[in-house]
């Protein structure tokens with residue numbers, strides 16, 4: 132039996148429990164892995180809450196938390212191409228395995244080998260935040276010298292997208308609370324503390340003619356506040372709030388395939404995609420890890436070190 136953090140019914144943090152389960156059996160297109168590192172994401176508590184059912188593959192209760200991990204392949208299911216037992220891999224648990232666990236199943240088409248030289252800790256942050264950062268910037272497709280506003284720059288996706296944007300020679304303005312100033316400015320972001328005053332006025336001081344694009348990681352009222360800063364609302368890409376379409380913007384188009392994971396890994400190896408990992412928790416402290424993200428003000432990425 133192996134340990135896993137999951138939930139026996141939908142709800143708040145109170146429904147989370149550590150339980151024992153046998154190793155999951157990898158099915159068609161799945162690989163069983165020993166989890167080294169699990170990434171923690173806002174989606175994990177959304178799935179636990181039951182607000183959006185099915186995103187985690189919808190297996191019967193108890194369900195295991197977590198959508199992304201890095202680890203070592205222990206066994207292959209049927210119809211698995213390009214992966215072998217013993218490979219160090221990272222990827223998505225899209226079929227219900229859950230990754231806050233000592234072993235889990237990943238979806239093989241959404242799993243890639245970790246290239247030599249890349250740590251499992253960094254690799255575990257790439258499936259969700261890393262590839263989202265790449266996808267959002269690709270979709271925006273701004274030329275070098277253009278100005279992009281990253282709304283919610285201090286979180287897992289925000290710092291990754293800001294670093295990538297600076298690497299593409301974009302001028303980056305980022306919003307966050309005061310504690311995010313230092314990590315954001317360290318990668319070259321012109322920072323606006325949204326708790327300290329009028330964000331739009333502060334942004335207009337930095338970009339009097341508005342910005343060429345916005346990547347929004349906050350949504351809701353905050354998204355609506357910053358949209359008028361974009362010279363063209365089609366260049367507003369939201370990552371979490373689908374209502375961006377009502378404002379003339381676009382929801383991020385995601386690529387979860389192996390090729391995109393490999394691309395993110397190459398960018399990480401080259402140091403262009405440099406996730407900021409603010410906290411590493413042991414598996415026993417998984418609830419604390421998720422609570423940090425669930426409170427909505429995480430700094431960079433939070434991960435769980437399982438093995």
Ligand SMILES: NC(=O)c1ccc[n+]([C@@H]2O[C@H](COP(=O)([O-])OP(=O)(O)OC[C@H]3O[C@@H](n4cnc5c(N)ncnc54)[C@H](OP(=O)(O)O)[C@@H]3O)[C@@H](O)[C@H]2O)c1
Nearest residue numbers: 173263283285286287288306307308348353370371428429
């Ligand atoms: N579509 C997809 O495939 C996909 C993939 C990844 C993420 N997402 C979604 O994208 C969103 C961001 O993900 P994430 O992993 O980056 O989350 P995260 O790590 O929790 O970061 C969110 C950041 O937003 C900041 N923030 C909160 N309110 C703000 C405001 N009013 N103005 C500016 N910043 C604010 C928070 O800290 P401070 O308030 O302290 O600055 C925090 O650093 C989530 O909704 C997530 O579910 C979607």
